[in-house]
Structure formats: structure tokens, C-alpha cells
Amino acid sequence: MPATSSRRPDATTADASSLPTAPPAATAPTAAGSTPALPPDRPAKLPADFADTAGTVMLPKGDPRLAPPTIAVTVPASAVVSVPPDKVKAAFAQPAPETPATIPPGRADLPVGQTPAPASEATRAGDAGKATVAPDPKADAQQRVPTSAPAAPAPSEAERGLITRAPATPKPATWKNLPAKDPWCPPAIAAQAPELRKIAATDAVAFERVLPGWRAAGASRRGRMHANGGTHREDALAFDAHDRATVLCVSDGAGSCPHSRIGSHIAAHRVVEFLLAATASVDAAIAADAAKLRDFLSAQVTAAAIAATDALVELARKSGAPPKEFRCTLLTALHYRGEPHELLLTNQIGDGAICLLRKDQSTARLGASDSGTHSGEVSCFVPDDCAREKARRVEVVADVAAVECVLLCSDGIEDPFYPLEKQAGEIFRQFYAGVDAPLKDFKAQPPQPAPLLQESAAWGLAQWLEFEKRGENDDRTVAVLHRLPVTVNF
Secondary structure (H helix, E strand, O other): OOOOOOOOOOOOOOOHHHOOOOOOOOOOOOOOOOOOOOOOOOOOOOOHHHOOOOOOOOOOOOOHHHOOOOOOOOOOHHHOOOOOHHHOOOOOOOOOOOOOEOOOOOOOOOOOOOOOOOOOHHHHHHHHOOOOOOOOHHHHHHOOEOOOOOOOOOOOOOOOOOOOOOOOOOOOOOOOOOOOOOOOOOHHHHOOOHHHHHOOOOOEEEEEEEEOOEEEEEEEEOOHHHHHHOOOOOEEEEEEEOOOEEEEEEEEEOOOOOOHHHHHHHHHHHHHHHHHHHHOOOOHHHHHOHHHHHHHHHHHHHHHHHHHHHHHHHHHHHHOOOHHHHOEOEEEEEEEEOOOOEEEEEEEEOOOEEEEEEOOOOEEEOOOOOEOOOOOOEOOOEOOOHHHHHOOOEEEEOOHHHEEEEEEEOHHHHOOOOOHHHHHHHHHHHHHHOEOOOOOOOOEOOOEOOHHHOOOHHHHHHHHOOOEOOOOOOOEEEEEEEEOOOOOOO
């Protein structure tokens, strides 16, 4: 006789004898290939022999096991890297679900929150005859249905960090052009060298002179670093010539020395004065012999650099200042035009550069920069003792007929065009072909025609010094001696 069972309001009846008393437990796969266990969140399938039976199956309404799974992905606010951390708001905290109502095993068809009615004595008697099934913890967890809670408002895109804001564009550096605060020559030094009182402090200077078959020109300007700080230009430029010789000199005062601008001025002008006097009258026997002339002029270039060193040492002694406070570099070029010999001699103490352009457009560097171990460090200055030894290292160019141009420059030009051994050709190309666009890594270079092809080479060189390159804000000084008319075509 079929067992008697109580009716439930939301269920469809079927022949109780045709239904299993409990769903078969999932088993692990066997070597024979039995059906694998189903995931705990999926109801078990009906037996195969039950598919065609005429009996009806009781399927509870609102069974949580039949609901589609929900996938939630949480993205932390720190994952949005394009927004500053102080602008990112954390995700809204989700309210904790209330304690789920527990539905007794086997009564998952009841609505949430409904308490099952007490069973009658007949029902209890019928249930007593059935087999007792141990509660399954996994099935019990699946039957815990959370109570519904009001949905929290969805956060906006800005609050979730999905809207990114472009970082503010940094303001460009503002350079000031301030007048120098201190007098160019301090009173204590001017009292020992009255001629320095006549020196007018200038932020820029240029010179130019046309010579037989040649033209000498140069320009110097105060760097942004000094203009922004209201300090003086420390570079110096000196030039002079007579019918037999032309002398160019460039000097750069050491920035860490308080009187370096005075040292560079005195050193450059002392060298020019000395060499012009030494070459004004050359013995005929020396002038006629190439080897003797070479030795004589080399000795004069060395003596001129030593004379500049002695002048600074003497001024330091008179003014009571240490000689190192007048430190400066010194670059010298002497072009001697004699009959029958013509020579070009150079000497370098400190950094900066002396470069040569030949008529075949090849370039060469004369001498070497006295650089220390670290970048920007100089190993020897005038009036240091080492300068006397450096003064003896004179470069001599005997084949002046192959020379088109000689260039002297301070480190304000050497550094932006480093290494100058490779970049000298680019400088000469701009001098003879003009500037159309900035060189690589240069922030700006004003377009201009060829400085050495203009009527005023000094003006063209002064304009060329206006280039901009990141980190290069020192004084800039350049001096050239080039053939006129020019013999190269870039």
C-alpha cells in the first residue's frame, strides 16, 4: 500500500511509489566511467528510467538552486593609476546581508519567512515509517536564502575613479633679467688697480675687424644663470691686431671664485697686449727661418700666459685676497703673417675649446680641455702654479694655407655641443650655412642666415648665441678668425 503523505499548497502531486525517497548521493568517478559528481549548486538530474514515466514531478517554486549564478568582480580604487591617490574615493561599502532564514531540509518550497505548520499525528506516524536521512551540510548551506534588502545607489563614474583628469601642465621656468647687484670691481681691488675703474660692466659685448684676407669677429653674452641671480658676466673677450699678427683671447672666470670676472678680464687683455708687442718687430734672421720663427713665436705664447698669471698673483698680493679668488681659464690664438712664413699658434689652460676648419671642410681640435674627474670640473686655472706648465703646451699649425677658420669658445658653448670633436663640424656648418631648425636635443635656435656671410659677422655671432638647451645657462663667448672672402660652401 502506498505510504500516506501530507499535501503542500504549492506542489503538484505524483504517485509517491514512483518517486525516490531521497536524491541519490553524488559519487566520485570510477574507473568504469561512472557519472561525475555534480557541483553542489546544481540540482541532481532525474534517473534515466524516470524520463518517460507518466507521473508528474513536484518542482518547488522559488527554489534558490535553480536561480542563475551571480558573478561579482571588485576592482580596488588603487588600480586606477591615472588619478592622483588623494582624488580617488574608495568604493562604497556594501551593507552586510541580514541573517538568512533557515529553511528546514526538505521544505525548500516554502516562501521565505513562512513557518511550517505543525504536523498532524497521522503525518508524524507516516514519517516515522520512512528512512531517516542524515542532514547534508552542503545542501543545508544551499538552502539558506538571504532576505531581500534595499539596493544601495550605484556610485557615479567619478566616485568609482573611471573619469580621469589630465595632470596640470607645469608652468614654464621664468627667467629674470636682473641687473648686477655688486660693483664690477670692488673698491678694495680698484684701489690697487686704478685702471679697472674705467671698465664698464656690460652684459654683452662684440667686436669685428676686417684684415687683409681675413676677418676677426667675436661675441660674448651673460648667461641666464647670472642674469637670474643678478650677478656679472664672468667671461671675457679680447682681440687686437697689427699688420703682422692677430691675437684672439677668450677667458672664463671660475664661478666659485668671487673675483673671477676680474681675473678673466686681466688675463685676456694681458695676453693680447703682450703678444702684439712681442710680434711688432721680429728679427729678420728669425723671420726668414721657419724653424727659428716657430720656436720664437711658441716661446712668446708661453711667456704671454705666464705674464697673465703673474699679473693676477701680483694683484692678489696688493689687494690682500688669495690668488685663487681670481681663477679663470685662458684660450689664446696667434696668427702671424710674415714673409715668407705664416703660422697659427694656440694655447689652452682650463676648459673651453679651440677648433679648426679646413678648406676641405674637415675639422680638428687644437689642444685639450683641462677637465677634472667629474663633469664640469676643471683641473687647472690661471693663476695656479699648474698654469705655468700648461702655458708651455703650444700647438703650431704650419700649413695655414689650408685653414679656412679658427674658433675659440668658452665652456658655455663647449658643453651644449659636447663632444666638440664630433660637433665642431655642425657649428661651422651653421656659421657658413645659417640656422633653419634647432639641432637635436636643443630646445630652440632662432632661424638666421649664415653669421660669417653677413655684412656684420659680430651681429650674426651674437644672435647665434641665443640658442636654448636644457641645463645650459652659463655665459657664452665665441671668437673666430676666418678668410674673407670665404672659400667653403656648405
